[in-house]
Amino acid sequence: MNKQEKGDNAYFGSVRFFKHLIITLVVLAVLIPVCIAVVLAGRTVKLKQETQIGQEQNKRLEEEQKQLKEELSSLSAELDRMQDAAVAETETEDITAEHIVENTEDWELLLVNELHPLDSHFHVELAGIGRGQEVDIRIQKDLERMLQDMEEEGMHPIVCSSYRDLEKQTALFEEYISEKVSDGWTYKDAFYKAKTRVAVPGTSEHHTGLAVDIVGVDYQSLDAGQADTKEAKWLAENCADYGFILRYPKGKQAKTGIEYESWHFRYVGVEAATYIMKNGIVLEEFLESAGVSDAN
Numbered sequence: 492m493n494k495q496e497k498g499d500n501a502y503f504g505s506v507r508f509f510k511h512l513i514i515t516l517v518v519l520a521v522l523i524p525v526c527i528a529v530v531l532a533g534r535t536v537k538l539k540q541e542t543q544i545g546q547e548q549n550k551r552l553e554e555e556q557k558q559l560k561e562e563l564s565s566l567s568a569e570l571d572r573m574q575d576a577a578v579a580e581t582e583t584e585d586i587t588a589e590h591i592v593e594n595t596e597d598w599e600l601l602l603v604n605e606l607h608p609l610d611s612h613f614h615v616e617l618a619g620i621g622r623g624q625e626v627d628i629r630i631q632k633d634l635e636r637m638l639q640d641m642e643e644e645g646m647h648p649i650v651c652s653s654y655r656d657l658e659k660q661t662a663l664f665e666e667y668i669s670e671k672v673s674d675g676w677t678y679k680d681a682f683y684k685a686k687t688r689v690a691v692p693g694t695s696e697h698h699t700g701l702a703v704d705i706v707g708v709d710y711q712s713l714d715a716g717q718a719d720t721k722e723a724k725w726l727a728e729n730c731a732d733y734g735f736i737l738r739y740p741k742g743k744q745a746k747t748g749i750e751y752e753s754w755h756f757r758y759v760g761v762e763a764a765t766y767i768m769k770n771g772i773v774l775e776e777f778l779e780s781a782g783v784s785d786a787n
Contacts, residue, residue: 565643572732588781591762598629599734599760601699602778605686605748608693615700617654624653627700630734630758634703637733641725648722651711651754652704655697664689687750701758702738718753730756731764738774746775 592600603609618628626634634650641648655663667689671681689695696702704713707722717723727737738757739749749755759767759774767777 568643586762586766588766588777591766592778592781592783595760595763598627599701599758600763600774600778600783601701602774602783603694603696603699604775605691605694608691609698611693613698615654617700620650620653622650624650624703625700626653626703627758630701633733633735633758637726637730637735638705640729641722644725646722646725647708648705648726649708649711650703651706651713652697653702654700655695657692657698660690660692660695660697664692687744687748690749696738696755696757703756704752704754705756706754713752713754718751723753726756727753731761731768734758734761734764736764736767736774740771740773743773746773 616628617625618631619625620631620634638648638650664685667685668678668681671684672678676684685691690697705722705726706713706717707720710717710720726735730736735756735758737753738755739747739752741751744750757774758764763777767774772780
């Protein structure tokens, strides 16, 4: 046996061997848990990251599903409205103005203008519609439904004027005349101009509670620019579905006595409104075509 073999045999079983063995075992006892802990920590972090990503994906999917449901609901409502409008149009193609008048409540077709002042004993039951405005209680629901549908389509309509008593109308009429006189107009010219813009007290549709002036929150001036707002365009296209008409359209001043007002809408009932708006006429012409003698 050579020296190398003797040395190896002497090492195994020696104190030095057991010392090294113990040190190795101690190191392994420390390193193995540490390695396991590191691996587990890495897996935990990865799992948390994957969980967070999954939660974000689920949240995004929920938001997309919610948005899709809202879009589908909006499309469904629009489809229903279009179908209702198509049915109404089909049903009214052969209906005459006389037939509509016969089947419409008298109050809905009440004519008020310079030639037809409101009876001094006229009375209307009013209902509030917000912002201190009031209308005939019988049109409240249809008006609120129209305004709500506009809101749902991203618009922000405001009823800036509705029912006015005689005192309020007189104040507005005189205020308009005073402004024109201050600008250098004669009282006579200011008076006749006021008749086309404010209406002589007692001859305004606002006395009836059936008329409203509607503007958008982004543009509230009652001038030519109002016609270009999305609210005015939407109303001109859809108001009949709710029983309203654009009361003073372009080119009809000779009939109505009032200049074009893109903001002034009047309730006449769905059937009459559909007929009037479809045929591009005004209330005076509708009643004349129906043979209502006092419309002339």
